[in-house]
Amino acid sequence: MNEAALQQELARLRTELEALRLANAALERQMSRDAERTDEMLRALESHGNALREANQRYQSQSNFIQRVMDSTGALMIVLGPDGRLLRINQQCAQELAAVDAEPEPAVADAWLHPAERQSLAAELGSLPWPVHSALFETVRCRGDYAAEHRLRGRDGRYRHYWLKVSVQHNPQGKEEGAVICATDITVLKQQQERLRRSESLLKEAQHIAQLGHWELDLASGRLTWSEQVYRIFELTRTEPPHSYQAFLALVHPEDREQVDRAYQASLANSQPYDIQHRLQFADGSIKWVHERSQNYYAADGRPLRSVGTVQDITEQHIVDEQLRLAASVFDNSLNAILITDAKAHILKVNRVFSEVMGYKPDEVIGRKPNLFKSGHHGKRFYQELWSSLKREGKWQGEIWDRRKDGELIPLWQNISSVRDSEGRVICYISVFYDLSEQKQSAEHIHYLAYYDALTDLPNRQHFQERCEHSLERARRDRQTLALLFLDLDRFKHVNDSLGHPIGDELLRMAGQRLKDSLRQGDTVARLGGDEFIILLESHPSISDTEKVAAKILQALARPFQVQGHKLEIGTSIGISLYPDDGEDYTTLIKHADLAMYQAKERGRGNFQFFEAHLTERARERLFLEGELREALNRGELQVHYQPQYSLADGRLIGAEALLRWRHPDRGMIPPDKFIAIAEDSGLIVPIGEWVLRTACHQARIWAEAGKGFQRMAVNLSGAQIERSDVLAAVGRILAETGLAPQHLELEITETYIMRQAERNIQVMEALRNLGLTLAIDDFGTGQSSLSYLKRLPVDKLKIDRSFVMDIPQDANDSAITRSILALGHSLRLTVLAEGVETAEQLAFLQELACDEAQGYYFSRPLDAANFDGLIFG
Incomplete structure (x- = not known):
């Protein structure tokens, strides 16, 4: 690397170093500022924590103070949260009320309430749109302040009475923060109230039972006050009490008023107690007795101030006293x-x-x-x-x-x-x-009257029934037979009616004695009433034994009776029923024996008949016809047909006999011989007979006024009509109602009935004839008319019974009888009519004997009114 490049690199490094130094300085400044802020924050947090601790100490101190205040009161204090759940209770509450289980949720005050009160609060509250933890709290929220009596459960599990005052608590912004309950134990007070109430109730009850009330009269103002019982005694309401002494006096009985006033004024004047008994009189006239006592109180100067007294209702005691006096009198007398x-x-x-x-x-x-x-x-x-x-x-x-x-x-x-x-x-x-x-x-006599017939000294119906039922019990137990014999005396009614009741009574006594003499030892005879007797054969009688007893009775009663100079022949008819063949009870046996007796009468009297099953059917038929006959007249089922009567001298139609017919809606035409006897026995013959007479008279007037020679309407008059009604008045009334002239009416009476009570019937017939009508003896020759009576009878015609006409001229006896009747009638100047003419030979024979009139099927069957018109007007 060259120096230039090295210099550039050094310069870059110095720049970066400077930049780092500047950044570090900036960071140190920032950290310094952050440390200051952190210290400030910590100081602030420490200050806030101190403030919180001081606030918590103040809240705890306030809470402890509130708790001490709550614990210092004798009442129960309960604090509720905004949802109604328990927040706090005081020491008194914890000591008195039962522990509340807060699981699974915090408890509510409702847990202490009596179940009935919890249910009542919930029922009154109704349904709410939010969850309800406490019905009590929600009730307080709805009402605001709440005060009421409730029963709360104590630590011993028993409920005591508390007076609860509950108020809802709000924060300064008005938001609900909960509620405070203050509960005061009033159990002792309630017990005292209950004792007081019971004491007052007992006092009222005692006064009510003793009917004792109290009153007070203020003599200065004259005002009178009463207790509740006095109102009851004086029968007044609280709206109408006598407010003064004078008003009270007005309620006192007028006769006692002066005495009461005098006694009270004397008690005031003499400073003596007032004690008096007197009466009260009420608006309805009723009276009560009261006992009044009083004590007067006076001022220092002797002025009377007030009277306090009692009044007691002693009406019952007064009655008792009277009763005691009466009892003493009753005891002595x-x-x-x-x-x-x-x-x-x-x-x-x-x-x-x-x-x-x-x-x-x-x-x-x-x-x-x-x-x-x-x-x-x-x-x-x-x-x-x-x-x-x-x-x-x-x-x-x-x-x-x-x-x-x-x-x-x-x-x-x-x-x-x-x-x-x-x-x-x-x-x-x-x-x-x-x-x-x-x-x-008297009891012995009454027993005799109750069980024995006074006339014959025989057992009566009641006695016989009891004896028969006892015998039936023995017969069932011992499997034996019994026989009942039912009988009445033939022709007894004729004797009774013609000779009088004394003769009839003596005849019954003698007949009863003969029956007793005819029986075996142990058998019983009783009189049922009238001329009916009944006999019980015990000791397992056979049919042969029963027949022998019945024959012996027939023989005994067939002998003539000598009664007060009269020789009387009566005889009897006997019906017999057997146990168990003909019935297993008293009622059935006697009914069947009765039916058998009527069968014996129908077979000629003077005999005995055993019960036969078909007789029951005949009895049912008779009952049916009687029931239907009672309605037949109202339903329009009865009709009157007319049988023409002709003069044999010239063959003219001169009249008709009215004949009753019954057309039943189900059974059709019922023959007269099946229902006339029923009508007579039941008494229906009286209204039916009057209807027939009225109908026939009305029709006779029409035919008589037609000018075709119709002379008379013949109507049968039943003996039962004469006996059971005022027949004279009925005939006169019907003649007047229909406007028929009496000479166009002919009444027919049977010879048999006339001779039952000849003297009496002659008088009736004479009275009828005096009305202007004519009389005929029907069925002549079948009875036993005495010539001495016959010549005295006020009759105009004899009707020869059809039983004598039906076999003439072939039967010599019937021809002789017919000839004799015609000769007798003509000798007595009576018209003679022959019934039942059915052949030309019979007609020729009657014409030869100069018979006056005839009727029968030879001339015509009975016709209804419309067809009979054809004979008259055709």
């Missing part, structure tokens, strides 16, 4: 004997009736025991049960036999009651009793 003993059964007191019943004077029994009257009639067990009932139930009643002073045994109905004190100890026994002698005699 009772119609029953009364005996009172002490707890050891020593007699303390007896009344007047006791002496009359038992014969002892009071001084003869007082101090002694009731076993003085022991009769020996009862065993030891009887008295043991009596005393056992008294100890167990406090009473005993029943029949007891005692011995009077004169030694006579006497039945008594006795009621013994024990009287106990408030602790349940027996203090006395009261016995009330009366003599049963007359009642026993």
